[in-house]
Every structure is written in C-alpha cells, then in structure tokens.
Amino acid sequence: MADRIPVAAGLFAETKDGARLIGSRCASCGTPYFPRVDWCRHPECAESKIEEAGFGPSGTIWSCAIQDYPPPAPAKFDKPYRPYAMAVVDLDDGLRVLGQVKTDDIRSVKPDMKVTLVVDTLCHDDAGNEILTWKFEVDHA
Numbered sequence: 822m823a824d825r826i827p828v829a830a831g832l833f834a835e836t837k838d839g840a841r842l843i844g845s846r847c848a849s850c851g852t853p854y855f856p857r858v859d860w861c862r863h864p865e866c867a868e869s870k871i872e873e874a875g876f877g878p879s880g881t882i883w884s885c886a887i888q889d890y891p892p893p894a895p896a897k898f899d900k901p902y903r904p905y906a907m908a909v910v911d912l913d914d915g916l917r918v919l920g921q922v923k924t925d926d927i928r929s930v931k932p933d934m935k936v937t938l939v940v941d942t943l944c945h946d947d948a949g950n951e952i953l954t955w956k957f958e959v960d961h962a
C-alpha cells in the first residue's frame with residue numbers, strides 16, 4: 822500500500838483552511854523565518870523572541886524561472902525528468918519563499934500572478950510512495 826510521505830518532517834501542514842508552511846516569527850521585530858529558527862538573525866532586533874508561525878496560503882509571485890534541466894542531488898524528481906516552473910513568492914503574511922509552481926503550462930507563469938500554497942506530489946520513491954512537498958498553484962480569478 823503506497824503512502825503519502827512529506828519530503829522532510831515538520832516543514833508544512835494541510836489544515837482545513839489550506840496548506841501552511843511551518844516556520845518561525847520573531848515577536849520582537851516581526852521577522853518571518855522558514856524553516857524554523859531558534860533565534861532572530863535580524864541585525865537590529867533588540868531581543869530575540871522566536872515563536873512558531875504558520876505561513877500561507879495566499880501569495881504573489883515575485884520572480885520565476887523554468888527549471889529546464891534536472892537539478893543536482895539532493896533534489897528529487899520522477900524520471901523521465903519533466904521541466905517545471907519555480908517561483909519566489911511573497912506570501913501575504915510576510916514570508917518570501919521559493920517553490921515549484923503546480924501547472925501544466927509552465928511558460929505562462931509570470932511575476933505578479935496570485936498563487937495559493939498547496940501540498941502536492943514531488944516524486945515517488947522506489948516503493949511507489951508519494952513524496953510530498955509544497956508548491957504554488959496559480960489562482961484563476
């Protein structure tokens with residue numbers, strides 16, 4: 822029986838209100854972090870007060886590119902390799918984060934597009950398990 826397995830533990834979650842990245846935010850200066858950190862790295866922060874924080878699901882593409890060739894290890898993908906779009910997304914709650922874009926039309930992905938964080942298949946392992954990661958799905962208004 823195939824399972825759905827996160828690519829790494831503790832990075833994201835699916836809630837009834839959509840997907841969330843699990844990171845940290847400093848309660849003193851407001852700086853968001855992903856993945857989690859133990860202390861605030863903001864050079865002007867007076868007092869590090871790190872709290873767990875969820876980020877997403879709504880955001881806007883800041884920059885994007887096509888991954889035309891297979892990325893080097895430890896990146897994981899199903900073979901044969903299929904190019905995909907990558908985007909740097911500004912989530913509405915302040916985190917800027919990189920992720921794959923979930924679309925069949927990778928050349929249509931452009932800056933300023935509204936996107937939603939989702940949990941989706943990254944690849945499959947040798948046992949046929951589905952390896953999950955976060956991606957961004959373009960909103961169709």
Ligand SMILES: [Zn+2]
Nearest residue numbers: 847850861866
């Ligand atoms: Zn801080």
